Amino acid sequence: MPWMTRWPGGFPVFVERASGARFVDVDGHEYVDLCMGDTGAMAGHALPAVTAAVTERASRGITTMLPSEDAVWVSDELRRRFGLPKWQIAMTATDANRFVLRLARALTGRPKIAVIDWCYHGTVDETLVVRHSDGSTMHRPGAIGPSTDVAATTRVVPFNDLDALDQALAHGDVACLLMEPALTNIGIVLPEPGYLEAVREITRRHGVLWVVDETHTICAGPGGCTAAWSLDPDFFVIGKPIGGGVPVAVYGMTDRIAIEVEAMIGNHDVDVSGIGGTLTGNALALAAVRATLSTTLLDADFERMIDLASAWTDGVAIGYRSRGLEWHVQQLGARAEYWFCPPPRNGADAAAAADPALDAYMHLFALNRGVLLTPFHNMALMSPAHTRADVDRHTEVFEATLASLLD
Ligand SMILES: Cc1ncc(COP(=O)(O)O)c(C=O)c1O
Numbered sequence: 108m109p110w111m112t113r114w115p116g117g118f119p120v121f122v123e124r125a126s127g128a129r130f131v132d133v134d135g136h137e138y139v140d141l142c143m144g145d146t147g148a149m150a151g152h153a154l155p156a157v158t159a160a161v162t163e164r165a166s167r168g169i170t171t172m173l174p175s176e177d178a179v180w181v182s183d184e185l186r187r188r189f190g191l192p193k194w195q196i197a198m199t200a201t202d203a204n205r206f207v208l209r210l211a212r213a214l215t216g217r218p219k220i221a222v223i224d225w226c227y228h229g230t231v232d233e234t235l236v237v238r239h240s241d242g243s244t245m246h247r248p249g250a251i252g253p254s255t256d257v258a259a260t261t262r263v264v265p266f267n268d269l270d271a272l273d274q275a276l277a278h279g280d281v282a283c284l285l286m287e288p289a290l291t292n293i294g295i296v297l298p299e300p301g302y303l304e305a306v307r308e309i310t311r312r313h314g315v316l317w318v319v320d321e322t323h324t325i326c327a328g329p330g331g332c333t334a335a336w337s338l339d340p341d342f343f344v345i346g347k348p349i350g351g352g353v354p355v356a357v358y359g360m361t362d363r364i365a366i367e368v369e370a371m372i373g374n375h376d377v378d379v380s381g382i383g384g385t386l387t388g389n390a391l392a393l394a395a396v397r398a399t400l401s402t403t404l405l406d407a408d409f410e411r412m413i414d415l416a417s418a419w420t421d422g423v424a425i426g427y428r429s430r431g432l433e434w435h436v437q438q439l440g441a442r443a444e445y446w447f448c449p450p451p452r453n454g455a456d457a458a459a460a461a462d463p464a465l466d467a468y469m470h471l472f473a474l475n476r477g478v479l480l481t482p483f484h485n486m487a488l489m490s491p492a493h494t495r496a497d498v499d500r501h502t503e504v505f506e507a508t509l510a511s512l513l514d
Contacts, residue, residue, distance in 0.1 A: 115470035125152035127492030141487035149348035157351035160398035177393035191359030196388035200346025201229025211283035225454025227292035276313035288332035326442035353395035412441035422502030
């Protein structure tokens with residue numbers, strides 16, 4: 108995988124074991140993990156409840172292409188957390204997004220999708236795009252083997268730009284807008300006040316379905332930004348952390364959409380390919396989601412995690428401000444990230460300030476002192492297992508990094 112080559116130092120450390128918020132490499136070095144599998148392990152490594160549930164479920168069979176009873180508990184819990192009434196299972200967030208795009212095109216009869224400039228929604232062909240300065244859609248720089256010209260599939264708009272969104276959707280050919288409620292894949296860029304409410308109004312006015320991908324923004328709270336900010340999407344996607352590390356993702360939809368989807372997939376003229384896969388919704392995955400969501404990422408966990416992320420943010424801000432650097436650090440709930448520029452308004456502003464050499468230096472310096480940051484991000488994610496001592500360790504290391512760079 109290309110990103111495996113981007114770990115600091117030019118090669119990845121090999122992991123012997125991980126538990127809570129720490130891991131040990133094959134040479135016996137212990138690290139504070141601030142990457143947490145880039146959110147896949149946000150609930151903590153080796154959760155006892157997940158280990159027990161997965162072990163128990165494996166002994167009763169993993170995959171049958173039939174539903175298991177855990178699916179009922181899981182869909183009730185997803186409704187309680189995120190508000191949408193009907194749920195489907197996928198294997199990864201990439202998969203969930205692909206299936207939602209397919210459903211959105213089928214439901215609206217429109218060919219294109221819209222995304223936000225510098226978004227990331229997994230390896231979904233239509234979303235691996237950026238916006239050209241003339242407004243047209245281009246492949247992401249360096250994209251490997253694109254299958255088709257993305258200008259034919261995708262309209263791309265800057266974050267926090269309502270006029271651009273209105274214009275892009277006015278063509279009448281867009282089935283859905285797929286977006287994160289705050290950008291988390293080009294640093295963290297928060298929505299401006301009123302932006303998401305206006306996005307909802309504009310999408311509705313143009314008959315465009317609104318898909319909110321909360322695979323990362325679950326960091327805002329137990330119900331993600333959707334619950335925290337009272338959002339009202341048509342589709343909702345989340346992968347990564349919900350299975351405590353076991354590959355599984357889900358997508359939710361409104362009742363109105365679910366009725367149409369059920370009618371469509373219940374029609375025997377519809378091809379059985381295209382949505383889901385053979386191992387999708389297997390009993391192991393559902394047991395893992397149940398064990399994760401019933402025991403962790405709950406209100407009390409988030410209170411602690413968000414406090415720790417605030418302390419991490421303060422430590423970073425004090426460090427760069429005391430040295431007069433024009434950087435910023437942005438927090439979204441349990442996640443925080445620093446970037447080498449003043450707060451950007453959109454993904455293109457953030458991308459312009461990227462500095463891979465400086466990133467590599469910051470990351471390697473931290474790794475050599477027992478702290479793992481998220482690769483190609485300067486991001487820390489707090490899990491319920493992190494402690495104030497872990498945060499203070501990072502603050503010390505960050506200080507020392509700046510001293511080594513500047514003194
Ligand atoms: C917002 C968002 N959606 C989807 C994905 C894809 O997740 P996966 O690689 O698990 O399919 C990512 C991965 O980083 C993501 O950040």
